[in-house]
Amino acid sequence: MFNFLGNLASLFGLVFSFLAFVFAKSxxxxxxxxxxxxxxxxxxKDMSSAARTAGEVDMYLRTDRREMALLxxxxxxxxTGYLNGRWEDRLPKKSKDNLFRAVGQLRSMHAVxxxxxxxxxxxxxxxxxxxxxxxxxxxxxxxAAARVAEAxxxxx
Amino acid sequence: MVDEKLIKFFEGxxxxxxxxxxxWEPTAQESNFIAAIGGxxxxxxxxxADRYSTAARGIFEPLEKYALVLRDMHDRIATVADSDxxxxxxxxxxxxxxxxxxxVHGGEKINKxxxxxxxx
Numbered sequence: 001m002f003n004f005l006g007n008l009a010s011l012f013g014l015v016f017s018f019l020a021f022v023f024a025k026s027x028x029x030x031x032x033x034x035x036x037x038x039x040x041x042x043x044x045k046d047m048s049s050a051a052r053t054a055g056e057v058d059m060y061l062r063t064d065r066r067e068m069a070l071l072x073x074x075x076x077x078x079x080t081g082y083l084n085g086r087w088e089d090r091l092p093k094k095s096k097d098n099l100f101r102a103v104g105q106l107r108s109m110h111a112v113x114x115x116x117x118x119x120x121x122x123x124x125x126x127x128x129x130x131x132x133x134x135x136x137x138x139x140x141x142x143x144a145a146a147r148v149a150e151a152x153x154x155x156x
Numbered sequence: 157m158v159d160e161k162l163i164k165f166f167e168g169x170x171x172x173x174x175x176x177x178x179x180w181e182p183t184a185q186e187s188n189f190i191a192a193i194g195g196x197x198x199x200x201x202x203x204x205a206d207r208y209s210t211a212a213r214g215i216f217e218p219l220e221k222y223a224l225v226l227r228d229m230h231d232r233i234a235t236v237a238d239s240d241x242x243x244x245x246x247x248x249x250x251x252x253x254x255x256x257x258x259x260v261h262g263g264e265k266i267n268k269x270x271x272x273x274x275x276x
Contacts, residue, residue: 108183
């Protein structure tokens, strides 16, 4: 009789252990998914902020506020460094290349605007083109990050 | 004396540029072109008039100086200049001109110019 009860208790123990394992595993998966979702949202926010700064650079250049444009260009170079540092392991190669291109364009814009002379129309045309390219890059990357955030785990 | 590795790097950039495999693009500076490679590095090639040499040679013979810069996202890693020992004479200029031609889509524009000429 005692022997039978002992066996029954072992069987129950085994079943409970298995159920505990299953619940723990699904809880861990849910936690990982929640963490990834939060990170995807965070990347989308970071890209959105960079896209906004790029828009400000464009506005300052259009309104001929050189000093403000220079400040925002420096900010955007720093933001891009942060973006690349923070998301280095997660960003696809194409996005990293895009960030490199953006930094290259921003550096050249900074160099042109830092020269203490009146800008000639050719300078202004090149600046406008570079600015447009930077804006496009960050808008595109923001779109890509938002898409990944909406798509969920499988694309991350 | 330039590191052997830098010369190998320069020759690699030149040969891949000639093959059209490096996506050079113009920047806000007239004589500066950039490219991103492999999601890990950026290249920049620029030319600058050498004021002292220009003054010595006269205004009709300006001497351009060229520099190729390799960067990662954090820092400048290396700069190769045409005056560096070990760089073949004229090779840096060749790289600059090839990169510039590709960046401004010279081929397409010349084709268009030929078409325009034929209509005259």
